Amino acid sequence: MENTSRSATVAPDAAHNGRGNTAPLVIVTILFFMWGLLTSLNDVLIPHLKGIYTLSYVQAMLVQFCFFGAYLIVSLPAGMLIRRIGYQRGAVTGLVVAAVGCALFYPAAESGYGLFLFAFFILASGITVLQVAANPYVTVLGDPRTASSRLTLTQAFNSLGTTVAPALGGMLILSGSVLGADQLAKLPVAEQLAYHAKEAAAVQGPYLVLAGALLLLAVLFALARLPKLVDAEDGAPTGKFSDLFAHKHLVLGTIGIFLYVGGEVSIGSFLINYMGEPQIAGMAPAQAAHYVSLYWGGAMVGRFIGFAVMRTVSPGKALAFNAACSIALIMVAIFAQGQVAMWAILAVGLCNSIMFPTIFSMALHGLGRQTGQASGLLCMAIVGGALVPFAQGALADSSGVQVSFFVPAVCYAFILYFGVRYANLHRQ
Structure with a gap:
């Protein structure tokens, strides 16, 4: 995290x-x-x-x-x-x-x-x-x-x-x-x-x-x-906390942080059970745990790739691309079976790599002296990691673990929207 x-x-x-x-x-x-x-x-x-x-x-x-x-x-x-x-x-x-x-x-x-x-x-x-x-x-x-x-x-x-x-x-x-x-x-x-x-x-x-x-x-x-x-x-006025909600990109960014953390945490929480499904890999929990490390390791490797790519690609475009890839991979994980489905969901970790810092920085763009207050609001949005897994858990109980990954897919769909919207605003 x-x-x-x-x-x-x-x-x-x-x-x-x-x-x-x-x-x-x-x-x-x-x-x-x-x-x-x-x-x-x-x-x-x-x-x-x-x-x-x-x-x-x-x-x-x-x-x-x-x-x-x-x-x-x-x-x-x-x-x-x-x-x-x-x-x-x-x-x-x-x-x-x-x-x-x-x-x-x-x-x-x-x-x-x-x-x-x-x-x-x-x-x-x-x-x-x-x-x-x-x-x-x-x-x-x-x-x-x-x-x-x-x-x-x-x-x-x-x-x-x-x-x-x-x-x-x-x-x-x-x-x-x-x-x-x-x-x-x-x-x-x-x-x-x-x-x-x-x-x-x-x-x-x-x-x-x-x-x-x-x-x-x-x-x-x-x-x-x-x-x-x-x-x-420095004694300079920062304005009322309620003034923050006048900044649409901050509001959208706060929702983005909530859904990103929720989606990332939710996927990680279900990976061992997902890979234990007979149509996916039928793995024992101890064996599946090693593959969960690959999910988080992908985020670590992706940060270095993202650092190089984002020197020339705008944050909004990079965020939108990674979110789109995440949605595509999750769809494969939902509708495919076997090794293809397993590796597709693990690869989402690679796409997660740049999302948190990119959403965070885009949400704070141009806020000046309100940056500190806005940062606090974004930190509170990390509570998405507490709530989104509940939604996936409810869907898993009613429709199965594989189908439940529609929940993080919806989370990444909003992040895709935020990235595209930010990129459009940035060009104006």
Whole structure:
């Protein structure tokens, strides 16, 4: 998942001279990797928990609802917290809260699905605080002239985290032999309970390790000598929040972010179940998890391709092209079967690569002093990752997993419209 940053500057009495920034930058880069990994692990846990608790697809999508719902609920309080305690302490707080969320997976495995959902919300709340606090350090830990390259580097490590997480989760969490609901129903009650306990316990070890890693990062971040950041305030009026809705391209961009994040997350959430369908690949969850890594890895590779292409192609055209390709690939995934359908849906990850930053930048175009407020509005739209999977889950329950991919196709159709409309406006 991509990250956004608050507007901050180095305090005049705390500016670094460029020396001694390597260690802090390494720590910040690891943070980007960790929250990419934690976010993408959901794609492994959703089918795992669905099998343990015999959930419907809508019930299973409560994982994403609790996780991405935190972005909507926690973002504004996180900003107020950072202003009160500072950026460095805020990052440490976010790491500790995220560690608590990971640790809660241990009792959740012995309790039930409700505590798992609470753990997901706490984990995501910590990541939200962490993103608000840690992003600005990327721009100030070194020469301002190379800030963009540093941001590219850290974003690459975030993508690396989302890429390795499904494969890693598949090896550590998913069982090679998962019982279906019919098979499970044939077992005696005692064996069913033992099976549920064994499968639920599979998450305990990996998430305790993640909790320990986050606490270690919190200690390192607390001890690191970092520049003191202050919010950029020049006293200039920014206007009312309601004034933002007068900018049509911002309104459309906000809807675009909502639908893009929703579509991307929804596809990732259903990939393991999709590849387990007999007419697609009939894969076991542990095997399918490795292919989910290709979906997220495609986004990482596509960013480098997009960086080169968009030097000569306008953002609107590039966005429209990628959205059109996504729709075409999803249609293949819906109507085809076998390897063709499987590779078509995985290739959507490659098309996703440029979408978030492109929509974000187009939506903020020409907003001047309202950019900060508009950025906050766009960040809140990330809640699409909580709601769109519900729609796909409902369609999957009623019509099947393969047909349910019409939901992200509709999301990309709006993004195609936004890209074409932006390109037309740009030529005027």
